[in-house]
Amino acid sequence: MATVRIPTPLRKYTQGQEEVTIAASNVRELIDSLESQHPGIRERICDDKGAVRRFVNIFVADEDIRFLDNLDTAVKDSDEVSIVPAIAGGLG
Amino acid sequence: MVAAPQQTVEGPPPAVVQLRQQQALGRPARAQSILELVGNTPLVRLGRIDAQTPGVEIWAKCEFANPGGSVKDRAALRIIRDALARGDLKPGVRLIDSTSGNTGIAYSMVGAALHLPISLVMPSNVSTPRKQVTSAFGTELIFSDPMEGSDGAIVEARRLVEAEPDRWYYPNQYANESNWRAHYDGTAVEILAQTQGRITHFVTGVGTSGTIMGCTRRLHEHDPKIRCLGLQPDDAMHGLEGLKHIPSSLVPPIYDESILDDTIWLPTDEGWDMADRVAREEGLFVGHSAGGNVAGALRVATELAERGEEGVVVTVLCDRGDRYFAPLKWEKHYVW
Numbered sequence: 001m002a003t004v005r006i007p008t009p010l011r012k013y014t015q016g017q018e019e020v021t022i023a024a025s026n027v028r029e030l031i032d033s034l035e036s037q038h039p040g041i042r043e044r045i046c047d048d049k050g051a052v053r054r055f056v057n058i059f060v061a062d063e064d065i066r067f068l069d070n071l072d073t074a075v076k077d078s079d080e081v082s083i084v085p086a087i088a089g090g091l092g
Numbered sequence: 093m094v095a096a097p098q099q100t101v102e103g104p105p106p107a108v109v110q111l112r113q114q115q116a117l118g119r120p121a122r123a124q125s126i127l128e129l130v131g132n133t134p135l136v137r138l139g140r141i142d143a144q145t146p147g148v149e150i151w152a153k154c155e156f157a158n159p160g161g162s163v164k165d166r167a168a169l170r171i172i173r174d175a176l177a178r179g180d181l182k183p184g185v186r187l188i189d190s191t192s193g194n195t196g197i198a199y200s201m202v203g204a205a206l207h208l209p210i211s212l213v214m215p216s217n218v219s220t221p222r223k224q225v226t227s228a229f230g231t232e233l234i235f236s237d238p239m240e241g242s243d244g245a246i247v248e249a250r251r252l253v254e255a256e257p258d259r260w261y262y263p264n265q266y267a268n269e270s271n272w273r274a275h276y277d278g279t280a281v282e283i284l285a286q287t288q289g290r291i292t293h294f295v296t297g298v299g300t301s302g303t304i305m306g307c308t309r310r311l312h313e314h315d316p317k318i319r320c321l322g323l324q325p326d327d328a329m330h331g332l333e334g335l336k337h338i339p340s341s342l343v344p345p346i347y348d349e350s351i352l353d354d355t356i357w358l359p360t361d362e363g364w365d366m367a368d369r370v371a372r373e374e375g376l377f378v379g380h381s382a383g384g385n386v387a388g389a390l391r392v393a394t395e396l397a398e399r400g401e402e403g404v405v406v407t408v409l410c411d412r413g414d415r416y417f418a419p420l421k422w423e424k425h426y427v428w
């Protein structure tokens with residue numbers, strides 16, 4: 001089971017959990033399982049065509065999936081997967 | 093001998109006109125210090141964007157023209173000047189604050205110009221160029237958990253200050269009255285002058301809320317009928333860097349929703365798409381929060397135009413787009 005780190009703005013879908021464990025062989029499956037366990041979370045990560053939103057970064061073992069195989073990026077049981085919004089905040 | 097065709101001269105050449113316009117705004121063409129060049133930014137018409145809203149003009153305050161490159165120069169300068177005047181900043185004390193970048197750049201610039209030591213707490217996933225652009229001024233960087241975002245940086249800054257209160261001056265831009273006063277005494281006054289008082293609507297994003305609070309107070313004092321709208325991302329998980337989704341955030345103590353006329357809830361994609369559009373159509377390459385602001389202004393202008401009303405909508409271009417270049421493949425170990 002891969003460990004998935006959930007960013008603060010998505011923890012309302014995981015009952016406040018910072019990490020969840022998911023069984024999946026690639027990122028696409030991982031997001032599918034995440035959605036079935038935590039309904040509503042997928043829409044925040046992916047657009048209506050299923051692609052990862054432009055402002056969301058997903059890292060598998062510290063590698064950005066955009067530079068790997070995107071949603072087809074393989075996930076091993078020992079991997080840590082991080083979902084990170086591409087922002088910090090505080091302007092204005 | 094053929095006489096040269098007579099040239100008709102209608103006023104001075106464009107460069108001189110620009111210079112005179114700048115002088116009229118009060119921005120000096122020659123300065124004793126970089127700090128004299130903070131504020132008095134140009135106001136530019138977004139004529140291609142507002143072509144689709146007949147009768148309603150959209151104007152944007154070019155805050156990227158501040159010397160540190162963003163609207164944050166105003167708050168940082170005012171915060172530091174007020175702290176020096178009160179004696180909160182004194183020899184042996186370092187300024188520390190939590191910032192994602194633009195405020196950090198602004199503190200760093202002002203600190204360097206005034207020879208004051210600066211330390212910044214930021215999430216470790218801010219972009220490498222941002223780390224470099226603050227450390228270039230001699231600023232000390234302290235990193236907080238990337239998963240906790242800007243709120244995590246606030247918490248870490250507070251922890252450090254509580255551990256060694258005598259070492260630090262913690263201005264806390266989210267709670268500092270000087271933040272909004274910079275806009276009350278600066279930005280809003282300039283907007284009133286630059287629109288000759290014609291402004292009917294003001295729209296800008298809520299981050300620390302300094303810009304919207306200060307401008308709203310001054311504009312409402314001038315004319316309570318000027319509608320002042322805050323703009324927030326429509327969800328906690330968003331990509332409008334610098335803006336806050338207040339319902340899911342630590343609420344900035346200086347934020348007072350009751351003085352606003354309304355709030356616009358903006359999807360990230362609408363802001364990002366508008367940032368692309370103003371670059372291509374207006375020649376203004378601005379950041380995502382500026383794109384969000386223009387998208388909000390266009391929403392307001394569209395509603396007015398559809399009702400057949402006239403208006404002058406003003407918004408803020410917080411910074412340039414080149415602060416947000418996406419990482420290149422060879423930088424794949426980047427942190428944003």
